[in-house]
Every structure is written in structure tokens, then in C-alpha cells.
Amino acid sequence: MTVQIRRLATTQSDFKNQLANVLAFEEKEDESINSVVANVLADVKTNGDKAVLEYTRRFDRLSVNSAAELEISKTDCEAALASLTPERRAALQAAANRIRKYHEYQKRSCGSDGFTFTDEDGTSLGQKVTPLDSVGIYVPGGKAAYPSSVLMNAIPANVAGVTEIVMVVPTPDGARNELVLAAAALSGVTRVFAVGGAQAIGALAYGTETIPSVDKIVGPGNAYVAAAKRRVFGTVGIDMIAGPSEILVICDGSTHPDWVAMDLFSQAEHDEMAQSILISPDASYLDRVNDSIQKLLPGMIRKDIITKSLSSRGAMVHVKNMEEACEIANRIAPEHLEISAENPEHWAELIRHAGSIFLGRFTSEALGDYCAGPNHVLPTSRTARFSSPLGVYDFQKRSSLICVSAEGAQTLGKIAVELATGEGLEAHARSAGLRIEKQ
Numbered sequence: 320m321t322v323q324i325r326r327l328a329t330t331q332s333d334f335k336n337q338l339a340n341v342l343a344f345e346e347k348e349d350e351s352i353n354s355v356v357a358n359v360l361a362d363v364k365t366n367g368d369k370a371v372l373e374y375t376r377r378f379d380r381l382s383v384n385s386a387a388e389l390e391i392s393k394t395d396c397e398a399a400l401a402s403l404t405p406e407r408r409a410a411l412q413a414a415a416n417r418i419r420k421y422h423e424y425q426k427r428s429c430g431s432d433g434f435t436f437t438d439e440d441g442t443s444l445g446q447k448v449t450p451l452d453s454v455g456i457y458v459p460g461g462k463a464a465y466p467s468s469v470l471m472n473a474i475p476a477n478v479a480g481v482t483e484i485v486m487v488v489p490t491p492d493g494a495r496n497e498l499v500l501a502a503a504a505l506s507g508v509t510r511v512f513a514v515g516g517a518q519a520i521g522a523l524a525y526g527t528e529t530i531p532s533v534d535k536i537v538g539p540g541n542a543y544v545a546a547a548k549r550r551v552f553g554t555v556g557i558d559m560i561a562g563p564s565e566i567l568v569i570c571d572g573s574t575h576p577d578w579v580a581m582d583l584f585s586q587a588e589h590d591e592m593a594q595s596i597l598i599s600p601d602a603s604y605l606d607r608v609n610d611s612i613q614k615l616l617p618g619m620i621r622k623d624i625i626t627k628s629l630s631s632r633g634a635m636v637h638v639k640n641m642e643e644a645c646e647i648a649n650r651i652a653p654e655h656l657e658i659s660a661e662n663p664e665h666w667a668e669l670i671r672h673a674g675s676i677f678l679g680r681f682t683s684e685a686l687g688d689y690c691a692g693p694n695h696v697l698p699t700s701r702t703a704r705f706s707s708p709l710g711v712y713d714f715q716k717r718s719s720l721i722c723v724s725a726e727g728a729q730t731l732g733k734i735a736v737e738l739a740t741g742e743g744l745e746a747h748a749r750s751a752g753l754r755i756e757k758q
């Protein structure tokens with residue numbers, strides 16, 4: 320078993336186009352997925368529980384008599400936690416603790432206390448930060464179960480102070496994942512429903528007789544989930560549209576090639592459409608990692624997925640030097656960037672666009688997926704150019720505060736009257752003008 324991975328070099332005349340081809344990501348079934356999702360959402364909006372039950376039977380092969388049976392009780396989540404082996408429970412708890420600590424630190428440093436300041440005339444201005452009342456957390460569960468995603472979505476919401484955290488997770492064929500339920504018990508989730516796909520997103524957006532509507536829906540999922548989130552945006556808030564996982568490794572040639580090969584596998588094993596790219600200024604190092612890949616691949620449980628991902632979307636890029644490697648990383652704007660090199664902090668200074676940056680050869684991306692502390696829900700498909708990891712700030716909103724003094728009303732009033740008259744809005748001008756004392 321061998322896998323052919325595309326090899327590029329920045330010295331090639333058409334390198335720019337070649338790289339663009341590697342990065343191009345099309346959901347080929349976009350049209351059909353969109354129309355399925357539109358129908359599911361419309362049906363859930365009109366028929367509530369009845370539609371949710373029908374799609375859960377059709378897509379997850381789970382038949383129950385009433386939507387109430389889809390709710391997984393707190394007691395069941397607590398029992399799942401209690402049923403774990405001591406080692407598994409300790410690992411889950413340790414991950415939860417580290418993720419909570421990181422997000423508490425983030426809360427303190429992201430302006431969660433708001434601010435106020437006062438002008439000389441006694442007018443005070445400020446910003447008030449409020450947690451959302453309710454959020455829905457989508458936890459994927461179609462092809463694999465993701466307890467770590469429960470922690471990564473629910474803990475920041477809990478730290479932000481959200482009081483109602485409703486989790487939805489598909490349970491194909493009725494199989495519940497104990498670790499997923501245990502993670503819910505540890506992270507402040509208030510209600511759990513065994514529903515997935517577009518029907519779960521519709522239920523959280525519109526509400527059904529049994530499933531409450533929420534203010535914002537977060538969490539990763541497959542193309543059906545992504546299409547549904549895109550469509551309900553506006554009725555509810557959403558965090559982002561997550562595409563397939565990505566890893567970009569920049570290596571100066573000093574890391575054991577087996578380590579880097581396995582790091583590339585770690586994201587490739589998520590999905591046939593996942594993307595793993597290696598950049599190095601050392602062409603012989605690229606050959607050595609390629610040898611490691613061919614050696615290690617046959618022993619991997621998910622070798623078929625890894626092979627498809629690496630052969631269709633993977634790449635190895637030879638660059639002139641580390642500066643050029645960083646420049647290309649910025650162009651790729653990957654979800655995860657490993658800087659597996661000597662003095663990684665130096666190279667990190669050159670990076671402007673990446674969801675999460677992993678510094679040094681001991682920082683494997685997998686540690687970030689589970690337990691380092693920062694969030695693993697990250698911008699994909701080059702959206703790191705303009706968006707950030709999921710965080711406490713996604714579960715807060717801001718209101719501005721304005722308290723104008725009698726003195727301030729005189730100066731601000733004159734400005735407002737002038738501008739309102741310019742806009743032809745009489746009531747605005749008079750509203751401001753009435754508060755100006757006649758001299």
C-alpha cells in the first residue's frame with residue numbers, strides 16, 4: 320500500500336496556480352445537500368416534533384414514539400460519567416479542567432467586564448457585556464463520536480455565564496456514546512437531545528413542542544449541518560461554518576520524520592476531504608517524511624480515509640527558506656499550523672493567519688485537539704484570514720451605554736440638530752433641540 324502525495328516547489332513557474340488547486344475545496348454535492356436541508360428545515364419549522372421524529376428515523380435509524388424519548392436525562396449523563404474506567408474519567412476530567420482554566424483566563428482578558436469613561440461635562444459612555452441567555456451545541460456523531468467537542472463547545476459557554484446550554488447529538492441506530500454523555504455531565508450542559516443533522520439545527524433555531532429554541536447555535540458538523548447553520552443564521556446566531564479539518568506543518572528538517580508523518584495522518588484520518596500539507600526548505604527531508612508515510616500507513620486503522628485525504632488534498636511543498644515557508648503559510652491560512660523547527664517563536668512572529676499555532680516539535684496538534692486548553696473549534700478553509708477560534712467571546716454580546724449630562728445635552732444637542740437637519744429628519748432635530756436650554 321502506497322500513497323502518492325502531490326509535490327510542489329516555489330521555483331515552479333505555475334506554483335501559485337498549483338497551490339490554488341490544492342487549496343480549492345468544492346462540496347460537489349452542494350446543490351443536492353442544499354435542497355435536502357431546505358426541505359428538512361421547512362418541515363421542522365412547520366411540523367415540529369413530528370418532523371424531527373421522522374428524520375431521526377430516516378437518517379439515524381432511530382425510531383421512538385415521542386420526541387420526549389429523544390431527551391437524554393441528566394441522570395443518564397451522570398451515570399455515563401460514573402461508568403467510565405478510572406483512567407478514562409481522569410483523562411476527561413483533566414482535559415475539562417485545562418480547557419476551563421484557559422477559557423477563564425480568556426474571559427478575564429477579553430474585556431468581559433465592559434468599560435465606562437466620563438467626559439469633562441459629566442457625560443458617561445461605556446460598554447456592557449452580557450452572556451447569551453441560551454445556546455445550542457451541535458456535537459457531531461454520524462461517523463465518529465466527539466467527546467472532546469462537547470468540552471470545547473460547552474465549557475466556554477458555561478464560563479461566559481450562559482444559563483441554558485442545549486446539546487444535540489445524533490445517536491445512529493440508537494447507540495449512545497458514554498464518553499460524550501460523560502463530557503456533557505462535566506461541562507455545564509443543561510439538556511441533551513439525541514437528534515442530529517439539519518433536523519437538530521432546525522429544532523434549535525425554531526423550537527419544537529419538546530426541543531427549545533435557542534439564541535445561538537455553535538459546533539462543527541458535516542455538510543448537512545453546515546448548510547443548515549448557514550440557512551438559519553439570522554433567526555439565530557451561529558459561530559462559523561466549519562469545513563473539513565486541516566493541518567499545515569512547517570518543518571526546518573530537524574524533527575523526526577515519523578513524528579511529522581503521524582501529525583499529517585492525525586488530521587487526514589478525520590475525513591477524506593481533510594487537508595494535510597508539509598512545507599520544508601529541505602527537499603531531502605520531504606523525501607524522508609514521504610518514506611515514513613509509506614512505512615506507517617499500512618498499520619493505521621483508518622488507512623483508507625488517510626490515503627484518500629493525502630492523495631486527493633495533501634501536498635508537500637519545497638521552499639527556498641523558512642521565511643518563504645511562513646509567507647506561504649499566511650496564504651494558506653490553515654486551521655492548524657505546526658511550526659516544527661528550532662526557535663519556533665521567531666517564525667511565529669511572521670505568521671498572521673492561522674486558527675491555532677503549535678510551537679516546537681513537542682507540540683503535536685493532537686494535544687490541542689484534546690487537552691492543551693485552547694479551543695479546537697477553529698476557522699477552516701482560509702477563514703482564519705478574518706475569524707478566530709471559538710471562545711468565551713462567542714457566548715457574550717455587548718450593549719453600549721450612554722448617559723448624557725444636562726451640560727452634555729447642550730453641546731451634543733447642537734451637533735445632532737445640525738446633522739439631523741442635514742438629513743431632513745425633523746423629529747430627530749427637535750428631540751435633541753428640546754433639551755437645549757434657551758439662552
Ligand SMILES: NC(=O)c1ccc[n+]([C@@H]2O[C@H](COP(=O)([O-])OP(=O)(O)OC[C@H]3O[C@@H](n4cnc5c(N)ncnc54)[C@H](O)[C@@H]3O)[C@@H](O)[C@H]2O)c1
Nearest residue numbers: 378459460461462463489515516539540541543589695696
Ligand atoms: N472542526 C472541528 O472542531 C470538528 C470536530 C469534530 C468533528 N468535526 C467534523 O465534523 C464532521 C462530522 O460529520 P459526521 O457525519 O460524522 O456527523 P454529523 O453529526 O455532523 O452528521 C450526522 C448527521 O448528518 C445527517 N445526514 C447524514 N447523511 C444524510 C443524508 N443523506 N441526508 C440528510 N441528512 C444526512 C444525519 O441527520 C445525521 O444525523 C466531520 O467532517 C468531522 O471532521 C470537526
Ligand SMILES: N[C@H](CO)Cc1c[nH]c[nH+]1
Nearest residue numbers: 465467468564565688695
Ligand atoms: N481536529 C479536530 C478539529 O479540526 C478536532 C478533533 C476532535 N477530536 C479529534 N480532533
Ligand SMILES: [Zn+2]
Nearest residue numbers: 585586589688
Ligand atoms: Zn483532530
